[in-house]
Amino acid sequence: MSLPIGPPAARPCYAVIFTSVRTDGDHGHAEAAARILELARQQPGFLGFESARQEIGISVSYWSSLDAIEAWRAHAEHRAAQERARDWYRSFRVRVCRVEREYGF
Amino acid sequence: MSLPIGPPAARPCYAVIFTSVRTDGDHGHAEAAARILELARQQPGFLGFESARQEIGISVSYWSSLDAIEAWRAHAEHRAAQERARDWYRSFRVRVCRVEREYGF
Numbered sequence: 001m002s003l004p005i006g007p008p009a010a011r012p013c014y015a016v017i018f019t020s021v022r023t024d025g026d027h028g029h030a031e032a033a034a035r036i037l038e039l040a041r042q043q044p045g046f047l048g049f050e051s052a053r054q055e056i057g058i059s060v061s062y063w064s065s066l067d068a069i070e071a072w073r074a075h076a077e078h079r080a081a082q083e084r085a086r087d088w089y090r091s092f093r094v095r096v097c098r099v100e101r102e103y104g105f
Numbered sequence: 106m107s108l109p110i111g112p113p114a115a116r117p118c119y120a121v122i123f124t125s126v127r128t129d130g131d132h133g134h135a136e137a138a139a140r141i142l143e144l145a146r147q148q149p150g151f152l153g154f155e156s157a158r159q160e161i162g163i164s165v166s167y168w169s170s171l172d173a174i175e176a177w178r179a180h181a182e183h184r185a186a187q188e189r190a191r192d193w194y195r196s197f198r199v200r201v202c203r204v205e206r207e208y209g210f
Contacts, residue, residue: 015202017120017165019155019209050124052157060122060163066205085210093209097120097202100171104124104198105190 010047010062013099016069018059020092029088036081043072062099069096115152115167118204121174123164125197134193141186148177167204174201 022029040046040061045068051059063069072078085092127134145151145166150173156164168174177183190197 013200014205015120015122015200017122019165050161050163052159052161052163054157054159056155056157058155058157058163058165060124091210093207095118095120095207096205098205100119100201100203102198102200105196 009102010064012064013047013102014063014066014069015097015099016061016063017095017097018057018061018092019095020057020059020088021055021090022053022057023088023090027084027087032081032084032088036078039075039077040072043075044068046072066096114207115169117169118152118207119168119171119174120202120204121166121168122200122202123162123166123197124200125162125164125193126160126195127158127162128193128195132189132192137186137189137193141183144180144182145177148180149173151177171201 037049040049045064047062047064049059049061051057063072073082142154145154150169152167152169154164154166156162168177178187
């Protein structure tokens with residue numbers, strides 16, 4: 001991560017909140033997650049990424065448009081990873097959001 | 106949390122993504138955070154809460170309207186906590202979002 005917290009403010013900005021509970025064991029998850037993040041960074045419209053895990057994991061990626069999110073969702077290597085979701089996650093939830101306003105220090 | 110991940114899908118749904126880097130030491134943060142979450146749960150329009158922390162912390166609260174979020178932001182005890190932000194956080198970012206779509210298992 002190049003910034004301690006999230007992307008620079010951009011308008012419009014969309015956030016994909018990925019919330020998950022892991023299965024036991026790694027099942028190649030760590031390597032795949034690193035690869036998928038590396039790929040995501042290369043996609044048009046990618047703005048940033050934040051992640052933390054305790055009992056649950058929360059990862060948020062930021063994008064410049066819904067089209068960029070859709071294109072990333074349909075990316076072949078990303079799709080192959082999505083098909084492994086049940087190996088890695090007991091449950092997960094994806095929420096695609098439009099950032100309405102933003103502040104902080 | 107009554108559910109492993111987030112609130113039941115509700116429409117409309119808004120998410121407040123609070124991303125932070127802590128200062129060193131607790132400074133009463135743990136107690137205050139627990140109290141603030143307890144209060145949030147009592148607010149009209151509160152739908153759910155998810156949180157995880159490693160290098161950064163990500164907390165997401167879910168609400169039924171922007172008005173509910175604004176009323177919570179203006180709540181006296183919540184405001185008093187907000188004034189302590191610089192004791193607890195080296196940096197933070199708040200992003201108020203509208204949830205456009207949602208899926209998972």
